[in-house]
Amino acid sequence: MLRPSGVPIYVLIVSLLLTACTAPLAASMSGLATAGSLVHQASVQEVHLPGSEPPTLDPGLAEDAISVDVIYQMFDGLVFLDKSGGPAGLGAESWTISSDGLTYTFKLRPSAVWSDGQPVTAKDYAWAWKRNVDPVTASPYANALFPVKNAQAINDGEMDAEQLGVVAQDDRTLVVTLEKPASFFLSLASTWTLYPLRQDVVEKYGDQWTEPGNLIGNGPYLLKDWVHDSRIVLERNEKYGGTKPAIQRATFHLLPTDGSEQMLAAYEAGEIDTTGAGVPAELPTSQIDRIKGDSALKAQLKAVPQSATAFIVVNHRKPYLADVRVRQALGLALNRREILDAVMKRAGQPAQGIQPPGIIGRQPDAWPKDDVAKAQQLLADAGYPNGQGFPEITFTYATNAEWRIFAEYAQQVWKEKLGINVRLEAMEFASFLKFRRGDEWAQRGDLYRGNWFSDYEDPNNWYNQLWDSAADPNSFNGGWSNSKFDALVRQGAGEVDASKRAALYSQADQLMAQDYPYIPIFHYEIESLVRPYLKGYDPARVLGLTPLRTMSVDPH
Numbered sequence: 001m002l003r004p005s006g007v008p009i010y011v012l013i014v015s016l017l018l019t020a021c022t023a024p025l026a027a028s029m030s031g032l033a034t035a036g037s038l039v040h041q042a043s044v045q046e047v048h049l050p051g052s053e054p055p056t057l058d059p060g061l062a063e064d065a066i067s068v069d070v071i072y073q074m075f076d077g078l079v080f081l082d083k084s085g086g087p088a089g090l091g092a093e094s095w096t097i098s099s100d101g102l103t104y105t106f107k108l109r110p111s112a113v114w115s116d117g118q119p120v121t122a123k124d125y126a127w128a129w130k131r132n133v134d135p136v137t138a139s140p141y142a143n144a145l146f147p148v149k150n151a152q153a154i155n156d157g158e159m160d161a162e163q164l165g166v167v168a169q170d171d172r173t174l175v176v177t178l179e180k181p182a183s184f185f186l187s188l189a190s191t192w193t194l195y196p197l198r199q200d201v202v203e204k205y206g207d208q209w210t211e212p213g214n215l216i217g218n219g220p221y222l223l224k225d226w227v228h229d230s231r232i233v234l235e236r237n238e239k240y241g242g243t244k245p246a247i248q249r250a251t252f253h254l255l256p257t258d259g260s261e262q263m264l265a266a267y268e269a270g271e272i273d274t275t276g277a278g279v280p281a282e283l284p285t286s287q288i289d290r291i292k293g294d295s296a297l298k299a300q301l302k303a304v305p306q307s308a309t310a311f312i313v314v315n316h317r318k319p320y321l322a323d324v325r326v327r328q329a330l331g332l333a334l335n336r337r338e339i340l341d342a343v344m345k346r347a348g349q350p351a352q353g354i355q356p357p358g359i360i361g362r363q364p365d366a367w368p369k370d371d372v373a374k375a376q377q378l379l380a381d382a383g384y385p386n387g388q389g390f391p392e393i394t395f396t397y398a399t400n401a402e403w404r405i406f407a408e409y410a411q412q413v414w415k416e417k418l419g420i421n422v423r424l425e426a427m428e429f430a431s432f433l434k435f436r437r438g439d440e441w442a443q444r445g446d447l448y449r450g451n452w453f454s455d456y457e458d459p460n461n462w463y464n465q466l467w468d469s470a471a472d473p474n475s476f477n478g479g480w481s482n483s484k485f486d487a488l489v490r491q492g493a494g495e496v497d498a499s500k501r502a503a504l505y506s507q508a509d510q511l512m513a514q515d516y517p518y519i520p521i522f523h524y525e526i527e528s529l530v531r532p533y534l535k536g537y538d539p540a541r542v543l544g545l546t547p548l549r550t551m552s553v554d555p556h
Contacts, residue, residue: 044248045553047534048272049546050263051252051279053229055430057210059192060132063140064433065279065453065545068192070252072545073234074217075195076242078106078125078174079186085358085457085542087186090242091120091196091218092174101181101496106174111241112218114198120218120241122168124196131202132193134161140437141193143471144455147182147493152470180494183501187456220245220549229254234548246536246552257429258400260284267529268297273553276546277304277539278526285402288345288527297529303347304526307454307542309356310348312395312410312519313436315445316479320391324516325382330447331519332368332375333417334410340522343409344402347527351520353513354462358541361459361492361505366513367520372417379418387419396425396441397449398432406521407449437477450476450518454542459505463489467512480517 054067059075062068078095079087089095092106112120132139133151145151149165165177178185188194198216205214215223220240225233232252236245253272255262260281266272275283283291291297312330316322336350352369355362368374376386384390395410397403404426411422427435435441436448455461465471468489469481485508492504526544530537536550 045246046249046251047247047548047551047553048251048253049274050266050272050276050281051232051254052257052259052281052429053254054232055433057215057223057226059195059197060128060137060139060141062192064429066257066429068543069279069545070232070234071192071195072543073219073221073250073548074215074223075192075219076112077191077195078189081187081190081456081540081542083540085187087190090190091125095186101183102178104176104178104185105169106176108172108174109241110172113239113241114216114218115222115237115239116216117239118198119171120196121171122174123171124198125174125194126164126166126168127199128197129166129194130161130164131197131199133164139193140474141191143465143474144188144191144193147178147180147185147188149177149179151179181496182460182493183496183498184456184458184460184493187458188460191455221250224249243549245549247548250546250548255281257281257398260401261287264291264529273531273534274537275529277528277544278306278524279546281400282346282402283527283529285345285405291529300529300531302528302530302537304528304539304544305541306524306526306544307356307358307457308452308524308544309351309354310449310451310521310524311351311354312521313448313450313476313478314480314518315441315447316481316517317442318446320384321393321446323382324514325378326384326390327516327519328368329375329379329382329418330414330420331516332371332378333413334519334521335370335413336522337370339406339409344406346402346522347525348522349525351522353509354467354518354520355459355509356454356523358457359454359459359462360502361463361509363506363509363513366510368513368516375418379420384419387421390420392421392423393446394423394425394444395447395449396427396432396435396445398429399426403449437474441477442479447519451524453524453544457542459489459501460493463505463508464493467517476518478518480515482511482515482517485511485515 052066054070056062056067057071059071062071076091078092080090082088091112093109095104095106097104131137133142133145133154135155135157142155150159150163153159154161167175169175201216202209212223212226220237221234222237224235231254234250236248261284263275263281264287267275314321314327340348352367353362353364395407397407407424414420414422466475468486488504488508492501495501533554533556535552539547
């Protein structure tokens with residue numbers, strides 16, 4: 001999943017004084033709290049959180065952390081991932097898998113109901129999946145359904161959506177047929193593209209179905225209010241059929257994706273209860289030293305490990321970037337430890353390979369390491385000694401101060417070490433999402449800031465959903481293709497023997513290391529400020545979404 005910030009997907013020094021930044025947020029909280037004086041009483045379980053304007057609240061159209069962080073609170077899938085990363089029943093109370101690994105039969109919980117009291121049925125899942133894989137819907141995550149029989153052919157326009165391998169056998173029985181065995185399918189079933197939807201609601205309201213008063217969900221929270229670019233208010237769903245959470249009301253105060261300074265100012269003014277797990281922004285680079293030097297703030301600082309990587313996407317359609325020696329030169333010229341410690345001043349680990357720790361198959365030692373002298377030699381071998389004859393290239397990123405700092409660092413390094421001129425281009429987040437999938441990027445783009453946060457901790461979520469050439473147009477759209485790599489990861493996706501599967505993905509990672517299609521930067525760890533009275537704030541390593549379901553507030 002893409003985050004907007006460095007987390008990011010998805011940034012951050014805004015040239016505003018802290019006092020100037022608090023006003024817009026305080027105004028959006030009128031009637032909810034007085035600036036600097038959030039008071040939580042035992043009878044009122046309410047939290048105030050940072051957020052940003054979500055591009056969508058439609059599970060079938062969401063592809064970014066800002067959107068999914070809210071969607072996750074309002075919908076339940078068949079399963080969820082527990083603390084160990086394994087699937088556990090949520091909308092489904094049980095399931096069976098056929099001996100050939102092709103058929104999954106889910107029994108739905110009889111207590112599962114929609115927020116208007118209607119029961120959740122197997123038809124709600126089947127309709128949502130067919131709708132999301134239909135090319136008319138243009139779901140950016142349609143490939144999440146590709147393991148289901150006929151899904152890819154449907155999405156390619158070769159078959160009708162009704163031919164998808166999912167059947168509502170009765171109201172409580174959902175039967176799913178796969179193209180081939182997929183050991184990761186239960187983990188995939190926890191993701192938002194596979195959430196159930198109400199056909200009558202979506203068809204009645206059209207693209208307005210996600211507005212307050214229209215949206216019907218099956219999760220623990222309801223959409224009470226959405227003042228665009230100001231706030232989203234969620235209230236506990238008293239009809240929820242699962243375990244009711246302690247938090248009764250949650251207000252997401254919508255900040256710009258480059259609003260890290262504003263977010264920190266709001267926290268220090270007592271207007272929000274945490275700075276969150278990187279959505280919409282991380283703590284500002286410019287304030288890290290001050291935060292760690294302040295004993296009170298340092299005591300509230302919490303590290304949130306993430307299964308995620310920041311990297312640079314390269315446009316392989318450009319002849320000068322199609323040369324692996326050029327890509328390696330750009331990557332090897334960077335000092336990743338310096339980027340983390342001195343430039344971005346953030347937690348994390350230098351990344352040699354793309355896949356983060358925990359993903360089966362990763363071979364970080366096979367990837368080339370930081371080496372300026374070798375970078376210079378590679379560029380010369382490619383025909384551009386000291387950058388001579390190499391065209392000016394553009395590095396594009398979503399507007400965000402943290403990524404601006406990184407972009408300026410890379411611009412300076414590539415100029416000083418390689419003689420390459422780089423133009424920097426910042427875009428508003430929603431525009432950036434459209435840009436990277438469109439013709440403008442393919443035709444004129446060179447490099448852009450990318451990141452990926454595991455939706456589930458399995459190699460399929462990286463090697464197959466991101467890097468397979470068939471998935472590329474709907475993922476990072478870099479244009480890289482390697483037929484041997486594709487064959488290995490496709491075989492790996494259907495392999496049920498764990499050791500054989502790991503070996504296939506390991507071979508694929510070694511091919512990636514040789515081709516060096518994209519430039520790894522670092523593996524994420526998020527540092528967040530959390531009030532002492534906020535209990536249960538433990539975002540998972542995978543996805544790292546706001547854990548409203550487990551949170552509570554101590555009176556203070």
